[in-house]
Every structure is written in C-alpha cells, then in structure tokens.
Amino acid sequence: VKFRARRLAAGELDPELLWFGVLAAVAVTGGAWLLLGLPTPVCLFHAFTGLPCLTCGGTRCVKNFLAGHFGAALAWNPLVFLGAAVAALFMLYAVIVLVFRLPRVRVVFESAREANFARVAVAIAAAANWIYLIFRFSRGA
Amino acid sequence: MSRIHLNRDRQNLGQFTPEEVAEGLRSGRFLPTDLAWREGMETWQPLSTFTDLPEPGEIEPPTLAPGTPLNELEKVTAGSPEGDFPWDKRGEIGVFTALWETLSAVLGHPITVFAKLPHSPSLRSPYLFYLPLALVTGVVATGLAAAFVHFAVQALSSMPDTSSDPEVARLIVALRGMDMTPRFIATLIGIPVAPFIAAAIYHALLMAFGGARESFQKTFAVTCYVLGAVSPFQLVPCCGPFVQLVWGMVSLSVGLAVAHRTDTWRAVLAVVAALLIGCCGFMALSFLIANPSHAALPVGQ
Numbered sequence: 001v002k003f004r005a006r007r008l009a010a011g012e013l014d015p016e017l018l019w020f021g022v023l024a025a026v027a028v029t030g031g032a033w034l035l036l037g038l039p040t041p042v043c044l045f046h047a048f049t050g051l052p053c054l055t056c057g058g059t060r061c062v063k064n065f066l067a068g069h070f071g072a073a074l075a076w077n078p079l080v081f082l083g084a085a086v087a088a089l090f091m092l093y094a095v096i097v098l099v100f101r102l103p104r105v106r107v108v109f110e111s112a113r114e115a116n117f118a119r120v121a122v123a124i125a126a127a128a129n130w131i132y133l134i135f136r137f138s139r140g141a
Numbered sequence: 142m143s144r145i146h147l148n149r150d151r152q153n154l155g156q157f158t159p160e161e162v163a164e165g166l167r168s169g170r171f172l173p174t175d176l177a178w179r180e181g182m183e184t185w186q187p188l189s190t191f192t193d194l195p196e197p198g199e200i201e202p203p204t205l206a207p208g209t210p211l212n213e214l215e216k217v218t219a220g221s222p223e224g225d226f227p228w229d230k231r232g233e234i235g236v237f238t239a240l241w242e243t244l245s246a247v248l249g250h251p252i253t254v255f256a257k258l259p260h261s262p263s264l265r266s267p268y269l270f271y272l273p274l275a276l277v278t279g280v281v282a283t284g285l286a287a288a289f290v291h292f293a294v295q296a297l298s299s300m301p302d303t304s305s306d307p308e309v310a311r312l313i314v315a316l317r318g319m320d321m322t323p324r325f326i327a328t329l330i331g332i333p334v335a336p337f338i339a340a341a342i343y344h345a346l347l348m349a350f351g352g353a354r355e356s357f358q359k360t361f362a363v364t365c366y367v368l369g370a371v372s373p374f375q376l377v378p379c380c381g382p383f384v385q386l387v388w389g390m391v392s393l394s395v396g397l398a399v400a401h402r403t404d405t406w407r408a409v410l411a412v413v414a415a416l417l418i419g420c421c422g423f424m425a426l427s428f429l430i431a432n433p434s435h436a437a438l439p440v441g442q
Contacts, residue, residue, distance in 0.1 A: 012168050013252060013398055014405035021409035022390045029420050042315055045378050048293045055380040108173050110189045115174055 001114055005103040016104060020094035023087050034063060052133040054126060055080060075136075079129035143180040147171060147188070149250075163194040170253055225257040228270050228366070243270060247370040251392045255363060255399040262358050267365035271336055275372040279328040282375035287321040340364040342415045343397060352407030355400060363396035390416065 008014060034040075045053040057076035064073035065084045074081045097104055109115040145162050147154040154175065157165065165171035166188065173189035227246055231239035246254035294316045297309055340361040347353040347360065367389055374385035390412050398408035 006167075009167060011402075013395060015169075017405045018391060018394050018398075018409050021406075021413050022387060022394065025390070025413040025416050026387060029416065032420075042312065043379060045289075048289055048296060053379045058380070108189065110173060111187055112174055 001118075002108045002110060004106045004108055006106065007103045016094040016097055020091055020098070023091055027087075027091075030062070031066065034059075034066075046137075052130075052137040054130050054133075056133055056137065077129070078132060079126060082125075145191075146178045148176045148178075148185065149174075154253075159191075159194050162188065162191070166194070168252075170256075226259065226262075227254070227257075229259065229266060240270070240274075243366065244370050244373075247366050247392060247396075248388065251367075251395040252399055255366075255396045258359060258362055258400050261356065262362040264358060264361055267362040267369075268336065271365035271369035272333060274369040275332045275335075276329075278372040278375050279332050280325075283321060283325050283328050285376070286324070290316050290321065336361065336365045336368055339368065339415070342418065343393070343411050346411035346414050347397060347401060347403070347407065350407045350410050352397075352401055352403035352411065354402050359400045360397065363393065363400050367392045367396055 040059045043053055043056050045051070046056055055077065058080040061073045061076035061080045062084055064070070064076060065081060070081075073084070093105075096102065109118065144156040144158055146156050147162070149172070154171070162171060162177070166173065171188060173187060175188045176185040177188045177191060178185045227242035228239050234242075243254075294313060297313050297316070340357065340363075343364060344353055344357050344360040353360070371385045371389040371392065374381045374388065377384065394405070394408045394412045397403070397411060398405050401408070
C-alpha cells in the first residue's frame with residue numbers, strides 16, 4: 001500500500017468535496033433526528049433471536065460520540081465508533097485540503113493481493129466486533 | 142508506442158494509447174490495480190508496474206482542426222453512442238448479464254459507466270432497469286419486515302416473564318404498532334413514481350445551481366440506474382437502509398457530475414438539497430398526519 005499526494009486536474013471529479021457533502025448531510029439530518037427525539041429503529045434481529053446484530057448499540061455509540069464520551073461510544077460498538085472516528089477525521093482532512101487547495105492524498109493498492117488483504121481484514125474486524133457485541137449483550141448491556 | 146489493452150475484473154475495458162492510460166489514471170477512470178498488456182509482454186501486469194507512462198505535463202492536447210463543428214466536439218465529450226452502456230447491450234449479452242454488469246458498474250465504477258451514457262438516453266431503458274429491481278426488492282423487504290414483526294411478537298409474547306419486564310412489554314407494544322399495510326401500499330404506489338419525482342427535483346436543483354448542461358433524460362437515467370442499483374441494500378437487516386442512503390447519495394452525485402459534465406459541488410449540492418427537501422417534506426407530512434386539524438385550517442386564518 002502506498003500513499004500518494006497529487007493535485008486535481010481541471011474539471012476532474014472532486015472526491016473530497018463529494019464525500020464531505022454527503023457525510024455532512026447525513027450528519028446534519030441524523031443529528032437533527034436524534035436531537036428532535038424522533039424514534040430510533042428497533043433491532044428486529046435482536047428482538048427475534050436474542051443476539052445483537054453487527055450494528056446493535058450503533059445509535060447509542062453515535063450519541064455518546066457526538067457528546068464527546070468517546071470511551072462509552074467505543075464500548076457500545078467498536079466498529080461504529082471506528083466508522084464515526086474515520087468519518088470525523090476525513091471531514092477535517094477534507095475541509096483543510098478544500099480550503100487551502102492542497103494536494104489530495106490517495107491510497108494506492110499496488111496489487112490485487114493487497115486489495116484482497118484489505119477486504120479480508122475488514123471482514124475479520126466485523127466478525128471480531130460481532131463476537132465482542134455478543135459477549136457484551138449476553139452480560140446484560 | 143503500441144496500444145495498451147486493459148482489463149478489470151475479467152472485463153475488457155478496451156485498447157488505449159499510453160497518453161490515454163496516463164490521463165485515465167490521473168482522472169480515476171483507470172486504477173493502478175487494472176491489468177494491462179501490450180505487444181512484447183509475456184503476461185498481464187497491474188498498471189502500477191508501467192513506469193514508462195507519460196507524466197501529465199508531457200501530454201499534449203489533440204490538435205483541433207480549424208472549422209471543426211462544435212456539435213461534433215459535444216458528441217465526443219457529452220456521451221457515447223447508443224449501445225456502450227451495459228444495460229443497453231442486454232439484447233446481445235442477455236438480460237441477467239447486463240443487469241449484473243450494470244449493477245456492479247454503477248456501484249463500483251460510477252465515473253466510468255456514467256461517461257458511457259448515450260447522448261440522448263430514452264426514458265424507457267433506464268426505467269426498465271429500475272422498476273423490476275426496485276419493486277421486487279421493495280416488496281420482499283416489506284414482506285421480510287412483516288414476517289420479522291409477526292414472529293418477534295409471537296416469540297416475545299410466549300416468554301414467561303413478559304408481564305414483569307417493562308422493556309419486553311414496551312417492545313411488544315412497539316412491534317404491534319408497526320402496521321405493515323400502509324408501508325406495503327406506499328411501496329406499490331411510491332416505487333413506480335419515485336424516479337420521476339426524484340429526477341425532476343434533482344434536475345430543477347441542478348438548473349438552480351447552474352449545473353444542468355444536459356437534458357432531463359440524462360438526469361432521469363442517472364436517477365433510475367442509481368436508485369435501482371442501491372435498492373437491494375433494503376434486504377440487508379439493520380444497517381442496509383443507511384448503506385443504501387450513503388452509497389446512493391455518492392453514486393448520484395458522481396453520476397450527475399459526470400453525465401452533466403458539471404462541477405462536483407453543483408452535483409453534491411443538488412443531491413444534498415434534495416435530501417433536505419425530502420426530510421422537511423417527510424416531517425411536515427408526519428406532523429399533518431399526527432395533527433389532522435392543521436391540515437383542515439382554511440386559507441387566510
């Protein structure tokens with residue numbers, strides 16, 4: 001895996017702007033939803049099987065993350081916490097490169113093997129997160 | 142220098158000059174992991190191993206012959222001839238192959254695939270992609286949700302300590318309150334008309350932001366292909382709708398920017414503004430349904 005920095009060409013699609021716009025819109029609508037106290041989804045998988053799903057505790061994780069309680073957020077769902085942290089860091093990076101017109105960082109997988117390794121790592125992380133949630137919920141979280 | 146053959150996921154991307162490949166790598170059209178081959182090589186190699194590609198500064202723009210009609214240039218930049226888009230090749234390669242290729246291209250390589258949209262796409266072809274896919278996944282998702290609710294209520298009601306646990310009792314009340322009939326009716330009525338309404342909003346917003354450089358048909362085609370491609374995410378429990386929302390917004394923004402050859406910010410603004418309009422509309426509708434007396438107020442009071 002290599003990290004490269006390069007400037008965008010004129011007229012080239014701007015991924016930083018695109019993802020910043022989408023993430024900001026999702027954050028604003030999601031934040032407004034939680035702030036207004038609108039109903040949050042009931043996990044039917046959990047209700048039916050008694051087991052947590054992969055994203056169980058996600059809403060409480062995001063609520064704690066937004067309130068700055070990072071330890072509690074991590075404990076509720078490590079994978080959702082990681083996603084929220086990466087999204088927050090990406091938005092910060094996007095604002096900096098967009099405002100100061102800096103070169104953009106690109107992650108380059110140099111072979112199909114590296115890309116497959118990354119996919120497998122994500123799958124293992126998701127599985128480990130699920131096992132953690134099963135243990136946590138079985139202890140009456 | 143000989144032309145370079147490119148291949149991604151066992152799909153032939155075509156033959157290109159080194160300048161075109163270098164430009165494609167720079168713009169994101171081609172990936173360093175794409176396999177490439179040219180005369181003299183024994184086997185296919187990732188593009189990242191091609192170290193002799195010209196740097197961006199070395200690429201000279203093609204000579205523009207004096208008197209070249211502008212509409213000819215527009216044809217080159219604004220879209221491909223009919224038949225390049227995977228779904229438009231369904232007559233030759235079969236419906237299921239075309240469906241799979243379109244799905245994977247719209248979700249995985251939206252920049253490349255939306256550049257292949259015909260100059261004047263028909264409304265029928267994208268709608269034929271969208272409607273069966275969205276209708277089937279919508280009906281199945283509603284059916285699955287209804288089955289889950291039914292079995293969950295049964296399972297929870299049969300628990301011995303239901304009455305003593307307020308959490309379980311609250312969950313049973315919440316689940317019994319989930320009437321699936323309105324959702325089912327909304328699915329059957331809403332899905333066929335959704336892309337027309339959504340495309341009209343996106344196109345109007347693109348026009349408002351000065352980004353609508355192509356016809357409404359192109360906006361409609363992008364809307365249909367993206368809404369159709371992300372609809373199977375409804376079947377994934379719990380996080381499926383969230384993934385559907387984010388992936389749909391990203392693909393729509395890319396599709397509108399490429400199809401209309403407009404700036405990224407105009408396309409993103411159109412998609413985000415449409416989401417906010419949709420949310421406000423949903424909240425207003427929920428408020429009117431919850432407080433029907435407000436809907437009946439006469440004008441002027």
